[in-house]
Amino acid sequence: MAKIEVNGLTLDYALIGDPGAPPLVLTPGGRYARDTAGVPELGARLAEGGFRVLLWDRPGCGASDIAFTAPSESVMNCEALVGLVEALGLRKVTLVGGSAGSRIALMAAARMPEKVRKIAIWWISGGPVGLAGLAWFYCGDQIAAASKGGMEAVAALPSWADQIARNLRIRDILLAQDPDAYIATMQRWGQAFAYSDDSPVPGMTEADFARLTMPVLTFRSGKSDMAHTRATSEWVHRLLPNSTLVEPPWGDQEWNEVSTFPVDPANRRGRFERWPLLAPMLLDWL
Incomplete structure (x- = not known):
């Protein structure tokens, strides 16, 4: 466990893997902490695969501080990520995340495209009801x-x-x-979460997507997933200049099933517990 001040907030983070390995940031979703079941397990697999993995608690998540001065929670979090990457002196980072983590990865990359090597995203929140x-x-x-x-x-x-x-x-x-x-x-x-026909991701414009010229691995959402609609993932893929759209390593009902899983840290249960299944595909692509 380590702490660092970024934008006036104390952020909690951990770095795992070879200190000389290429840096990779793994961001979970919801307001879940970096040690939520499935997240450090995926991080460990990525570290074993040759990356220096940064696990971090976003503002308002886990052990990090929070403030209410940003125009939106997503902006607060993505600017915290940009500041964290700068504070830790990371260069040519890979950004990986699911659900809210995918949104933060995209928004942060749009603010520092020159520092981002690749992006991998899944469970992209979207759709009017979602x-x-x-x-x-x-x-x-x-x-x-x-x-x-x-x-x-x-x-x-x-x-x-x-x-x-x-x-x-x-x-x-x-x-x-x-x-x-x-x-x-x-x-x-x-209001910052309001659906728009102009962009699939709140906080991102078409110009923002156009700046993301680095390779992006976009996992297509399940047809049954109403929180992260399939149409959203396909729309994001179309807007990204260099995206590869792939099927995830689980079935169509994955989100509906994991949403019923108990939040049980002691027994490593929770919505993200199956994220380590992504490791082979991520490492092969990265």
């Missing part, structure tokens, strides 16, 4: 709690329990917010 679900998941319960019980109620939400257990500063940061200002921020952050 994105509306993200707005509620990330912001709706926050607004409801703040409107009913102020910041004490927000700090007591289950969505902050893991972060507060790992980093007591999170509770202090939350309690320091003005409830009305916090609600306004959550409204803006929720």
Whole structure:
């Protein structure tokens, strides 16, 4: 475990693998920590395959700090990744991520294309209903709690329990917010997930995609996946100048099935527990 200050926030991270190996950043989804079941296991496989793997807790995830000054949570996270890569002196990085991690990888790469060697992405969130679900998941319960019980109620939400257990500063940061200002921020952050016919990924424009001329491995989403629609993954593939679209190493119902898995860190269970299945395809392509 290591910590570093980036953009005024203390971020928690770990580097695994040969220090001289090419750097690779692995970013999970949701508000899950870097040690969530499946993430370090995939990281270990990639490290064994010849990479120096950076596992990190995004702002508001795991043991890292959070702030509410960015225009959206995704912008906060992608700018944190850009700053982390700079602070650690990484060059020609490979960015790998799923779900929210895919969005952050794309947004970060658009801000530092000269530093990114390759990208691999899967479970790209999208579609009108899928994105509306993200707005509620990330912001709706926050607004409801703040409107009913102020910041004490927000700090007591289950969505902050893991972060507060790992980093007591999170509770202090939350309690320091003005409830009305916090609600306004959550409204803006929720709006940032709004579906648009102009781009498959909120926070990315067609010009942003055009800047990503490095090779990208895009895993096609399952037809049954309503959170990360197949149409979204195919649209992203079309917008990227140098994308290879491939089928993932699991069946069509994967997301629906893993969404029912228990979150059980002690027994290494959770939504990402099957991510290590990606390792052979990732290493072959990378």
